[in-house]
Amino acid sequence: MGLLSISRAKSPWLLHFDCGSCNGCDIEILAALTPLYDVERFGILNMGNPKHADVLLVTGPANWRNYRVLRNLYEQMPDPKAVIAVGTCGCTGGVFHNCPNIIGGIDKVIPVDVYVPGCAARPEAIIDAVVLALEKFKGYGK
Amino acid sequence: MTTAWLIISAVIAVIVAPLVGGLLKGIDRKLTAHMQGRIGPPILQPFYDVVKLLGKRRIAANGFQIAFAYAFLALIVTALVFFVLRQDLLVVLFILFFGSLCLPLGALSVKSPYSQFGGHRELLQFLAYEPILLLATIPIALKSRGFPVSNIFEYGQPLLPHLWLTFIALLVALAIVMRKSPFDISSSEHAHQEIVRGVITEYSGPYLALIELGHWYEMALLLSILGLFWVTGGLWWLSIIIGLGSWFIMLLVDNASARLNWSWMVKFAWSVGTSLIALNILFINLGWM
Numbered sequence: 001m002g003l004l005s006i007s008r009a010k011s012p013w014l015l016h017f018d019c020g021s022c023n024g025c026d027i028e029i030l031a032a033l034t035p036l037y038d039v040e041r042f043g044i045l046n047m048g049n050p051k052h053a054d055v056l057l058v059t060g061p062a063n064w065r066n067y068r069v070l071r072n073l074y075e076q077m078p079d080p081k082a083v084i085a086v087g088t089c090g091c092t093g094g095v096f097h098n099c100p101n102i103i104g105g106i107d108k109v110i111p112v113d114v115y116v117p118g119c120a121a122r123p124e125a126i127i128d129a130v131v132l133a134l135e136k137f138k139g140y141g142k
Numbered sequence: 143m144t145t146a147w148l149i150i151s152a153v154i155a156v157i158v159a160p161l162v163g164g165l166l167k168g169i170d171r172k173l174t175a176h177m178q179g180r181i182g183p184p185i186l187q188p189f190y191d192v193v194k195l196l197g198k199r200r201i202a203a204n205g206f207q208i209a210f211a212y213a214f215l216a217l218i219v220t221a222l223v224f225f226v227l228r229q230d231l232l233v234v235l236f237i238l239f240f241g242s243l244c245l246p247l248g249a250l251s252v253k254s255p256y257s258q259f260g261g262h263r264e265l266l267q268f269l270a271y272e273p274i275l276l277l278a279t280i281p282i283a284l285k286s287r288g289f290p291v292s293n294i295f296e297y298g299q300p301l302l303p304h305l306w307l308t309f310i311a312l313l314v315a316l317a318i319v320m321r322k323s324p325f326d327i328s329s330s331e332h333a334h335q336e337i338v339r340g341v342i343t344e345y346s347g348p349y350l351a352l353i354e355l356g357h358w359y360e361m362a363l364l365l366s367i368l369g370l371f372w373v374t375g376g377l378w379w380l381s382i383i384i385g386l387g388s389w390f391i392m393l394l395v396d397n398a399s400a401r402l403n404w405s406w407m408v409k410f411a412w413s414v415g416t417s418l419i420a421l422n423i424l425f426i427n428l429g430w431m
Contacts, residue, residue: 007193010184038180040171043187049339051201051346054194078199078347 008054008080008137011043012130015053017073019106021060024120025087029057032123039127050076055133056083056110057126061093062103074110082113082133086126091115148227155226156219163358164188166365170393177397192354198347203252210248211349215356217241222363228292231279231367238363239272242319245341245353252344260341263328266404270325270411271318274311277419281308282370284426294370302371302384304431307422309371311415313388316364318411322396327404365389 018026032039033046047053050073062070074083085106088094093104106112113136114129168185175182184190202208221237224230246268249261279289285304286293294301302309318325328341345353368388369381425431 003193004197007190008197010190011187011194035178035180038175038182040175040183041181043183043190047339049343051344052339052350054198078201080198 005138009134012054012134012137013045013047013052014055014057014130015047015050015073015077016057017059017070019058019060019066019070019090020063021087021089025059025090028120028123029059029086029126032126037123037127039130042127042131044127044130050074051078053077054081054137055130056081057086057130058083058090058106058112059086061089061096062106062109063101064103065101067103067109070106070109080137082136083110084114084116084126084129084133085112086116086129087121088117088119091117094119152223152226155222159222159362160355160358163360163362164192166361166389167358170389173393174397177393188354188358192351195351195354196348200348201346202349203254203344206251207248207344208349210244210251211345211352214241214244214248215352215359217244218356218359218363222359225291225363225366228290228295230289231282231291232276232289234291234363234367235275235279238360239268239275241356242268242360249341249344254344256339256343257341260328260339260343263404264341266408267318267321267325267328270408271315271415274315274411274415274419277416278308278312278315281305281419281422281426284423291370295374298374300372300374300377300380304426305371305422307418307425309368311418312368313391314411314415316368316388317392317395318407319364320361320392322392324395324399324402325407326396326401327407361389 016026016029031037039046050056054077056074056077058070074081083106085091089096090106093102096102097104103109114133116125116129118125165185165188167188168183171187172182172185217237218241221234221241224237225234246261246264249257249264252258282294282301282305283289285301286297321328342350342353365385365388369385372378372380372384422431
């Protein structure tokens with residue numbers, strides 16, 4: 001494993017987008033950033049800027065109202081990048097799956113690498129998902 | 143000091159300065175995390191970040207941005223080389239200012255409102271710290287009889303006992319350059335979501351890595367300038383302790399204070415910074431210091 005692969009795995013910067021979630025998963029994501037879980041020890045930082053982010057965390061179901069925003073954010077992130085769908089809604093649309101304004105899971109709009117089930121997803125599961133998403137970076141460009 | 147030795151030390155400085163700057167940044171993050179009751183990232187984290195950024199895809203809004211990112215790094219390295227070659231302190235500072243100016247110029251070349259905001263705030267930071275850095279050269283020049291850095295080495299006694307008022311003013315400038323609280327106006331180190339990301343909003347990937355490298359050089363240069371205050375008269379190692387000590391004071395102040403608004407920053411820097419230096423010049427002329 002080269003220096004670049006190690007560095008990619010050790011410095012994932014997150015971008016968090018709420019696609020219309022009930023905020024349950026968002027609270028869990030923020031919980032992962034508190035001193036109790038302290039994700040910075042893995043080099044993980046919560047960025048507010050898609051141009052600096054490596055991993056996109058999306059909560060809530062994809063919907064007709066803001067799917068363009070979601071795609072725009074995804075396209076602004078420079079490669080290599082990974083997408084994590086957090087929570088049941090992000091994975092499949094959840095309880096909202098048959099609402100008229102809902103498209104379904106996030107993967108209907110952008111390619112998703114890791115799915116985190118749960119309503120709401122636990123902070124430990126979210127951190128695990130980020131670690132799993134880093135596997136994608138290790139083989140990048142080979 | 144022979145010319146050959148000076149050139150060798152300049153080459154060494156160009157190689158070692160980013161290592162020192164990056165390591166200080168890593169220790170900074172670790173210590174800050176401990177002060178906040180967290181474990182914090184590994185000390186080598188800034189190096190991982192920069193290598194990762196170098197390997198990302200290149201995205202830029204326009205060519206100016208790219209040119210200014212390279213110019214930022216190149217000019218700060220030039221300033222460091224001039225400093226190590228013991229040239230005029232004014233020349234070193236003016237090259238440093240021109241280099242630092244590339245950052246807001248690059249940000250203002252993009253139409254994104256976040257970038258514009260960040261660029262304007264960065265210019266306000268300049269407005270606050272540049273007068274202090276420039277005026278601080280006057281008492282140094284009065285004591286060591288001239289602006290060249292080599293004069294300070296030939297002066298024969300430490301400057302700090304005579305110029306401690308100037309030193310305090312320089313600490314204020316250092317906090318503004320390092321973007322530490324209460325002066326983190328243009329782009330906060332802690333909140334990574336500062337009006338998206340302040341002055342570096344539109345920089346990404348390898349260009350952001352260049353800017354980060356530039357900041358490491360900048361920090362190494364500024365701490366070396368503070369180290370000048372005890373570089374001769376025996377106990378030369380005190381200059382290293384003074385440099386690292388002032389860096390640690392920045393950390394303590396950063397974690398103990400909230401950020402304040404830009405008008406407070408400009409008022410504080412201009413009133414306290416310039417009056418400390420003015421008092422120092424007065425005392426030197428009266429022969430008290």
